[in-house]
Amino acid sequence: MKIHHLLFALGVWYAAPLHAGTASFSPAQLQQDLQFLRQAIENTHPDPALRSGRAVYEQAFKAAQARLQQPLSRDEAWRALAAMNPVFSDAHMGVVFPDWRSETRAYLAAGGRLFPFEVAIDGLGRLVITAALGGGASALAGRQVDSINGVPAARVLAELGALVHGDTPAFRNKILERRLWLYYWKRYGAVGQFTLGIGGKSLSMPAASATPAVMARDTSFEQTFQFRLLPGGVGLLTVNDFSWPDKKLFYAFTERAFTTLREAGAQTLLIDVRENTGGDDDMWKTGILRYIADKPYRNGSSYIKKVIAGRAGPGEKVGDVVTGQVDSWVQPEPAHPLHFNGKVFVLVGDMTYSSAILFSNTVQDHGFAKLVGAGGYAYVRQTGGIQKQHLLPHTGLEVVVPRFVLDRPSGKREPALVQPDIVLADDPFDRQALVNALLKHPAATGN
Incomplete structure (x- = not known):
């Protein structure tokens, strides 16, 4: 979208009457919330205009300021502020x-x-x-x-x-x-x-x-994590989350899955993270990569971070913007009795995000698996370390902000968006369709 079109979309539709609601907040209060929002971003993000460019970023705040010149209800205030969300171009950053x-x-x-x-x-x-x-x-x-x-x-x-x-x-x-x-x-x-x-x-x-449905979805362990054997010696491991309060339970689950693969003599493994919006990297490092990694790996390369209170390292002070390299390499365990030597495919989709993208970057860059599915949705250069404690003082709305930006393990920045090795479309009415299509693909069949 061209810049002038983007700015037009940010401001003009507010000229039409909105659902009125109860006017609860004065212009002065709303402007204070806007200033708090900006300060929270500037104090936390190492490069707030990373995705938009500085000119568009500044214009977004000017447009928001202009929309807050009259008393507004909480929902109206959210609409005025949330119009900046697309400018941030980051699912880890926004007014919510x-x-x-x-x-x-x-x-x-x-x-x-x-x-x-x-x-x-x-x-x-x-x-x-x-x-x-x-x-x-x-x-x-x-x-x-x-x-x-x-x-x-x-x-x-x-x-x-x-x-x-x-x-x-x-x-x-x-x-x-x-x-x-x-x-x-x-x-x-x-x-x-x-x-x-x-x-x-x-x-x-x-x-x-x-x-x-997004609220009613069963969040039990059994619905979040699944494993089954498909015909032809294929294992399907579904991991819909990399955040679970009992990690030992997850590690026991994946150990059983890889035990089943070994006992069945399976030669192909599909790891489905299409609905995985992220969590903790150690879950996929310990629960998955220990069984498939065959060389040392890392989850990123260069990074830039903002030093915030409670997170300052040696020689760092709050407010510093620090750049560096990820130098913590994880060693593989090729001698592990459950090490899997067959073909591995990771299914990615439109909701694969955050730590799940770091996982897909890692397996792709280190050659542990081929990515399969639809790409072009999210950036491979991921932000992280999101801070959720920023509640606007008057409306109580929240600004979510990340504190670092991490390049993929290879260091490459192109393509900028997730790009599977094998591009196959997902069917919103049949989640099994992608699996079936992959199993007929030459990369899986060997034909």
Whole structure:
């Protein structure tokens, strides 16, 4: 997107009347929140304009300042500030609601209602129904939505997308499709009835009281981590998180998985991190790479960091911007009795992020596995060390900020976005489709 188009998107749509709500905060309070937000970023991030460039970064704050010249409700204040999120171009950085899940549960418990469908946004930017809100079956699954309450769906997606944080427009679309009900509510206010334009017809339906799928998803260990043997001596290890309170439980799980691979004589392993948004690197170092790494490795190369309180190293002081090299190499364990010598493929997707990208960078750069799936969503040069303690003093909104930027192990900065070795499309209606396509690919079959 060209710069003048980006700035236009940041400011102009606020000229239209917004859902009023209760005007709770004065312009002076809102300007103080904006100043607090900027200071939190400047005090934490080593290079706040990393993704936008300084001119666009500065203009984003000027535009926000102009939007805060009248009393606003909390939701209106969020809309004014969140318009900076796309400028940051980082899913680790943005203005967010500090506990939108609890707020949504309270809203539903009090009789509030939400957009009634789970949706996908396809590669052409079209809004497609995938299920009823909460994940239940819907007769409209697979149908394209042309309009919502008389507004073209393309316009709705553009206005909501202008509030979403994330690395790229494609990545922000994937966040938006999982939380469209939230952004719609926070942009347009409470709506009790919806009229959708579908296939040239207008269909009316009430808003839904169901708990959205992204909140209702089973977060049990068994749903988060799975292993199964597929026909033909193929293991499928699904790891949807690299953050789990009982890491020993995870390590025992992966040990059993690699034991099963050894006993079955499996020659191919698929590691699915398509839904893994990150966590702790030690989970994949200890739980996965100890079984597949065959040479020394590191999770990054050069880095730049901001020294913050409580994190100063020898010779460092708070406020310093420090550059350096990752010099902590992990030694492989090729003699481990469960070491896997077969083919390894890592399935990446539109929600692979943070530590899961560091994992995919590591296996790709060191040749431990081939990446498979869709690329172009997120940056391989990842930010990290996010700080979540920055609550704006008046509105209580939160600014999330990272404190370091890490280059991939090879040090290469091109391509800038995740690029699989084998590009295969994902099917939002069938998560197994990518697995099936890979197993027919010459790289897996050896043909």
